[in-house]
Amino acid sequence: MAFRARHLLGIEHLAPDEIVTVLDLAERYVALNRRTVKRTEALAGLTQINMFFENSTRTQSSFELAGKRLGADVMNMSMQTSSVKKGETLIDTALTLNAMHPDLLVVRHASSGAVDLLAQKVNCAVINAGDGKHEHPTQALLDALTIRRSKGRITGLTVAICGDVAHSRVARSNMLLLGKMGNRVRLIGPPTLVPSAFGDMGAEIHDDMASGLKGADVVMMLRLQKERMDGGFIPSEREYFHRYGLDADKLSHAEPDAIVMHPGPMNRGVEIDGTIADDITRSVIQEQVEMGVAVRMAVMDLLAQNLRAERGRAAVDGTYA
Amino acid sequence: MTLFFENARLIDPATGTETPGNLLVRDGLIAATGITEAPEGAEVIDCAGRCLAPGIVDIGVKIGEPGERHKESFRSAGRAAAAGGVTTVVARPDTLPAIDTPELLEFTTKRAAEAAVRILHMAALTKGRQGREMTEIGFLQDAGAVAFTDADAVATDARVLSRAYTYARARGALVIGHPQDPGLSHGAAVTAGKFAALRGLPGVSPMAERMGLERDLALVEMTGVRYHADQITSAASLPALERAKAAGLKVTAGVSVHHLTLNEIDVGEYRTFFKLTPPLRAESDRMAAVQAVADGLIDVICSMHTPADEESKRLPYEQAAAGAVGLETLLPAALRLVHAGALSLAQLFRALSLNPARLLGLPQGRLEEGAPADLVLFDPDAPFVLDRFALQSKSKNTPFDGARMQGKVLATFVAGVQVYTSNNQ
Numbered sequence: 001m002a003f004r005a006r007h008l009l010g011i012e013h014l015a016p017d018e019i020v021t022v023l024d025l026a027e028r029y030v031a032l033n034r035r036t037v038k039r040t041e042a043l044a045g046l047t048q049i050n051m052f053f054e055n056s057t058r059t060q061s062s063f064e065l066a067g068k069r070l071g072a073d074v075m076n077m078s079m080q081t082s083s084v085k086k087g088e089t090l091i092d093t094a095l096t097l098n099a100m101h102p103d104l105l106v107v108r109h110a111s112s113g114a115v116d117l118l119a120q121k122v123n124c125a126v127i128n129a130g131d132g133k134h135e136h137p138t139q140a141l142l143d144a145l146t147i148r149r150s151k152g153r154i155t156g157l158t159v160a161i162c163g164d165v166a167h168s169r170v171a172r173s174n175m176l177l178l179g180k181m182g183n184r185v186r187l188i189g190p191p192t193l194v195p196s197a198f199g200d201m202g203a204e205i206h207d208d209m210a211s212g213l214k215g216a217d218v219v220m221m222l223r224l225q226k227e228r229m230d231g232g233f234i235p236s237e238r239e240y241f242h243r244y245g246l247d248a249d250k251l252s253h254a255e256p257d258a259i260v261m262h263p264g265p266m267n268r269g270v271e272i273d274g275t276i277a278d279d280i281t282r283s284v285i286q287e288q289v290e291m292g293v294a295v296r297m298a299v300m301d302l303l304a305q306n307l308r309a310e311r312g313r314a315a316v317d318g319t320y321a
Numbered sequence: 322m323t324l325f326f327e328n329a330r331l332i333d334p335a336t337g338t339e340t341p342g343n344l345l346v347r348d349g350l351i352a353a354t355g356i357t358e359a360p361e362g363a364e365v366i367d368c369a370g371r372c373l374a375p376g377i378v379d380i381g382v383k384i385g386e387p388g389e390r391h392k393e394s395f396r397s398a399g400r401a402a403a404a405g406g407v408t409t410v411v412a413r414p415d416t417l418p419a420i421d422t423p424e425l426l427e428f429t430t431k432r433a434a435e436a437a438v439r440i441l442h443m444a445a446l447t448k449g450r451q452g453r454e455m456t457e458i459g460f461l462q463d464a465g466a467v468a469f470t471d472a473d474a475v476a477t478d479a480r481v482l483s484r485a486y487t488y489a490r491a492r493g494a495l496v497i498g499h500p501q502d503p504g505l506s507h508g509a510a511v512t513a514g515k516f517a518a519l520r521g522l523p524g525v526s527p528m529a530e531r532m533g534l535e536r537d538l539a540l541v542e543m544t545g546v547r548y549h550a551d552q553i554t555s556a557a558s559l560p561a562l563e564r565a566k567a568a569g570l571k572v573t574a575g576v577s578v579h580h581l582t583l584n585e586i587d588v589g590e591y592r593t594f595f596k597l598t599p600p601l602r603a604e605s606d607r608m609a610a611v612q613a614v615a616d617g618l619i620d621v622i623c624s625m626h627t628p629a630d631e632e633s634k635r636l637p638y639e640q641a642a643a644g645a646v647g648l649e650t651l652l653p654a655a656l657r658l659v660h661a662g663a664l665s666l667a668q669l670f671r672a673l674s675l676n677p678a679r680l681l682g683l684p685q686g687r688l689e690e691g692a693p694a695d696l697v698l699f700d701p702d703a704p705f706v707l708d709r710f711a712l713q714s715k716s717k718n719t720p721f722d723g724a725r726m727q728g729k730v731l732a733t734f735v736a737g738v739q740v741y742t743s744n745n746q
Contacts, residue, residue, distance in 0.1 A: 113591030
């Protein structure tokens with residue numbers, strides 16, 4: 001098995017064969033999830049704690065469901081109402097949780113790098129469920145699975161990532177994954193929302209949808225992250241929709257069989273026209289949600305296998321108490 | 322009290338020379354450099370061919386008094402300075418509260434008597450470093466303030482600054498600016514660019530430094546004040562500095578040793594000990610700054626010593642405190658530039674000792690008859706691995722933890738009195 005990671009902190013640390021391993025295993029979980037009885041015992045006896053320092057409904061429920069279907073004991077901690085409010089630092093919170101011996105820690109935090117920091121202080125497997133504007137690796141993996149199922153491959157494609165790249169951890173993780181797997185990545189958006197530095201890292205940058213979408217196999221829309229913006233990055237939402245919102249006219253520049261993706265939640269009428277989002281011949285947005293559960297099951301299964309192997313070795317060496 | 326340093330490599334930044342020789346110290350002053358025999362009764366110190374240079378004058382050291390003594394006290398800063406070959410510490414006024422009244426300055430002056438090295442004080446340029454009203458510049462000078470600065474609090478109101486600069490000029494005071502456009506740099510944790518984009522951290526363009534500098538230089542031209550830019554760290558700022566100097570403005574500039582020896586990539590996986598103000602720059606900026614020091618365009622190398630406790634650093638990068646301790650690592654880190662062939666030892670001590678002394682009108686920084694015997698004896702080649710817990714500073718926030726360094730301070734003297742000796746001399 002080719003999956004060596006101890007934590008899943010970002011796509012940056014994954015090798016292409018590890019990505020393929022996750023996707024292949026996730027396929028099996030897609031099949032399982034479509035059955036009436038959806039439960040396996042891969043994580044039986046293990047404890048999974050979801051720590052969400054930032055609000056999330058879909059990601060948290062996706063992780064919760066993934067853990068439960070694998071037989072783990074799952075606990076959700078809503079960090080907005082907890083001791084964080086009383087001034088406890090991130091590290092102290094992590095150490096407190098660590099003392100409860102969780103096996104998998106799923107963490108979302110508003111600050112870039114916060115999950116890396118936390119992973120240094122605990123001895124369970126840590127999964128980054130989104131840190132600030134840095135990475136959201138399971139989103140990129142579920143997007144890759146969705147693309148692979150729809151296009152039959154996850155290499156040699158032209159993928160356009162459109163909109164608020166600057167504030168998007170989804171864009172960063174996707175850019176890294178798609179690049180590692182040998183795809184052409186285009187970033188489209190107003191220059192205030194697309195850091196030119198990404199151009200030096202292999203992505204093509206466009207500030208015009210028509211030229212950017214030309215020949216694209218995959219059109220990935222991003223949510224305008226109004227909550228992460230301080231000050232004006234765009235003149236107005238209506239001007240943004242006019243120039244960068246995905247509608248039938250702009251989509252016509254892409255390949256005729258191009259698929260449309262969105263990590264959700266959508267701002268209909270801001271970055272995407274409702275009719276495109278609901279067009280089941282183009283939009284794979286609902287499938288992305290389905291793939292999300294399967295990919296998270298695969299990631300947790302693989303991390304748990306590595307964790308068990310590590311503890312097994314430690315028990316033999318006498319270093320694991 | 323007479324000391325005779327024999328068999329030394331004398332580093333004299335004033336003459337730009339590096340010569341084998343001896344040095345005689347009498348009553349705290351350098352008495353002679355040319356003599357070959359120790360006078361009767363003199364204590365002889367065999368330097369064994371090691372380097373003897375004028376002690377470092379470090380402009381812009383943060384000491385936690387008043388307000389944050391748990392981070393650094395005058396006593397601990399004094400020990401750290403002595404261990405680093407820094408014989409004159411010029412303390413920053415960005416304390417809690419800011420040093421903006423003569424009464425506060427009298428307090429810190431009294432407290433500073435605990436330090437093993439010379440301590441000089443700067444005072445705030447505006448009350449509370451708020452950029453609204455100038456401080457009592459005259460009274461503060463009378464109380465001993467050697468320069469006026471709001472440190473990293475950049476005034477947004479140019480009218481306030483123009484008045485403060487005008488008043489300071491009339492008093493012959495030196496003002497120290499932090500060139501940075503406050504709007505553009507607001508909330509930034511790293512320098513904008515590839516690294517910032519990849520890490521998802523808020524970045525500031527190095528252009529913010531040039532904008533801040535250009536504004537300050539226009540105010541200098543307008544008021545005629547003596548101005549020192551605390552840190553020039555980017556290539557984009559250098560032409561502006563060069564023009565101002567060529568135009569005859571009374572302008573000088575410094576740079577921290579961190580910006581000369583590290584770059585933005587060193588932040589790596591969100592290592593907060595590398596979070597500085599201004600943030601570490603691209604390698605091309607670092608190289609431009611090193612060249613500017615070699616050319617004399619940047620006059621001063623400082624440590625920008627900023628103690629921070631573990632709690633304030635053990636946070637996500639954006640929230641973590643900025644700044645690094647540097648008194649003890651200033652010389653070994655700066656010697657990297659000498660080992661890399663970018664500077665000679667004499668050039669290095671011009672930036673570490675002579676230029677800052679000149680800037681403040683001090684007699685230090687020279688190896689000549691009559692100058693104070695503030696000296697550092699060091700071995701520029703001795704290798705060691707830095708252990709942050711071995712530092713004398715109360716705070717251990719150094720980016721050089723675990724780094725391989727080359728160059729050790731063997732002994733430090735202030736007014737001819739030994740204030741530090743390394744154990745394995």
